[in-house]
Amino acid sequence: xxxxxxxxxxxxxxxxxxxxxxxxxxxxxxxxxxxxxxxxxxxxxxxxxxxxxxxxxxxxxxxxxxxxxxxxxxxxxxxxxxxxxxxxxxxxxxx
Numbered sequence: 001x002x003x004x005x006x007x008x009x010x011x012x013x014x015x016x017x018x019x020x021x022x023x024x025x026x027x028x029x030x031x032x033x034x035x036x037x038x039x040x041x042x043x044x045x046x047x048x049x050x051x052x053x054x055x056x057x058x059x060x061x062x063x064x065x066x067x068x069x070x071x072x073x074x075x076x077x078x079x080x081x082x083x084x085x086x087x088x089x090x091x092x093x094x095x
Contacts, residue, residue, distance in 0.1 A: 008076045016069035016087065021060035024086040027053045032077035039071050040064055049083075058090065 009032075025035060031051040037044040042062035046055070063069050075083055 011073045013071045015067050017067045018063045019089045020087050022090045023057045025055050026084040028082040030081040032075035032081050032083045034076040036074040
């Protein structure tokens with residue numbers, strides 16, 4: 001996501017493949033405070049995010065088969081805040 005000019009920043013990602021079901025969020029410093037995602041009409045909301053925080057979200061339950069998925073992301077925070085979002089397939093955990 002880009003740097004916020006205050007209040008909120010919005011991005012739309014079209015043509016998302018069903019296999020890209022994992023979203024990694026890396027909050028900057030200053031970071032956004034709230035993240036809203038709409039994935040094919042399914043809403044995800046994360047409040048009280050802190051600067052420097054990282055989290056991983058599965059959006060698999062909201063994805064349709066194929067590459068016709070749309071994700072609308074809204075980051076809300078103070079002027080100059082930002083976060084990086086990485087979209088990809090789930091990573092396997094090894095022991």
